[in-house]
Amino acid sequence: MRRRDFIGLISGVSLVPVYGRSAWGATAGPRIQRYGMSRHSSVTELVFDTTAPVMNASCFTLSNPPRLIIDLPGIAPPLPDTSALASGPITRVRSGVKGNGLRLVLDLQHDVKASLRAQPSGKVIVTLDGSAAARAAGQRVSSARPAIIAIDPGHGGKDPGAVSHDGAHEKLVAFSIAQQLFGLLQKNAAFKPRLIRTGDYFVPLHERILAASDVGAHMFISVHADAAPVSSAKGASVYILSEHGSSSAMARWMADSENSADQYASLRESALHRDDPRLSSMLLEMSMQGTIAASQNLGKLMLPELSHATALHQRHVNQAAFAVLKSPEIPSILVENGFMSNRDDCRRLVTSEHQRALAEALYNSVQSYFKRYPLPA
Structure with missing residues (x-):
């Protein structure tokens, strides 16, 4: 737009x-x-x-x-x-x-x-x-307390994510957008960005959640560019966690696709580490209702910003059971910046200019969110 x-x-x-x-x-x-x-x-x-x-x-x-x-x-x-x-x-x-x-x-x-x-x-x-x-x-x-933003480039290493018809990998597109977003946030004293992965290597989904928690993140943004069963699907979408099922068949398909990333992990890596007191106590004892509401607010601010950089696949915030969004204390959102399976989307997604525009849209969303919902003193 x-x-x-x-x-x-x-x-x-x-x-x-x-x-x-x-x-x-x-x-x-x-x-x-x-x-x-x-x-x-x-x-x-x-x-x-x-x-x-x-x-x-x-x-x-x-x-x-x-x-x-x-x-x-x-x-x-x-x-x-x-x-x-x-x-x-x-x-x-x-x-x-x-x-x-x-x-x-x-x-x-x-x-x-x-x-x-x-x-x-x-x-x-x-x-x-x-x-x-x-x-x-x-x-x-504005400088009283910087917000820590965990940026999660999807996939990585042995997990390429979606692969386009001409061999472009989602993991590289996601990492490039994430790096640009990191650079924009780093220039603003109001934020402390943290990259969940800093290179082309694999990180199991549950470890991404723990990494964000370990740095005390106030927001978690998972960056993706997925594929769809039909090549006509195009445009950006935003997703938050749903505790009670997906908001649409496409949301359910997307969640299943992203959650399958843990097939690349060993049995030890993919288990939810019941012997880890941090994770077990978080999943069993903490209510996620407030976090989901905050994630919804972030998504509503993000969609208009994305619409200035690219077409929208859906104009509402989708909900699905993404494993990487299951942090009970951190507002979390997963951004599908376009479809690798769509030739027009993919042609733009691999360019640095479009990656920059998408990163700026995400950056503007983060700024708007903390202006409207500032951190407590």
Whole structure:
């Protein structure tokens, strides 16, 4: 899904009409009809005048690079009729459809403290405070406790994973995407990424869970690019654990396919190590309901980000009994970034450019999740 530069922000206090039809049609629904910007010292105020009140409007900031995200549910995007914006803290504005509404992404020169208020009249006012005190306060909050992200490149070593018609291996695609995601997270002081495997070797599924637990991970992301029984299947999907069966036949097939990786392990490796008190106590004594709910929240944030990098195979979070997701204390998700069995998907999956785009989508999802659900102090 393409993001379009469509909205112009004009400096000054007056509101400026936006001309152009909605991408959903002239009468598709509420839209932005005027907008404006004013600046006072280090504070910038954006005003969006919509044709109807906006319910549940929200905003949040991201760092490295600094960005401001504005979500306007129920608002249809106009066609691009923009003026280049290069004033104040804002360097560029991008947009995209998010659910049934509009998401604006503002690239910034530096971090800001942002707030949003929506008025019954239809005005949405976003305030950006770029003062040193506000920026320092935001940095103190964001750097209080880094989140540890366990990144699990699927398969490896004697387990190639899915193999394409021309011999490309899933294990190599998954490792490349995982490495790119690791690099992005490593540049952000808010995160401490950890790779479950750092080379082309096999790790049994239960050892991947324990490795994430051993490093104290706050999130577990298993990276894959699978195959399907039919070559027409394409696009990305996200999966979380289900305790009560799969959400679809395809989800069940995927879980069976991924869980079969332990056929490469010895009997000693594939057993759930009943003599390991950590694993047995986790599986027997801890409830997974809270973890599954957190994983569901992560999946809902991840799908829109992936849709900007690739087509989606399914637009909802799937559930299945993936062995690698059975950590009772770590929100865990398995990402199928496309299908090795589909020629178009595979042709892109093996390119570094597409791998980078997928890694950025996963990175944005992780940032959004911890902005919305910060770690406790």
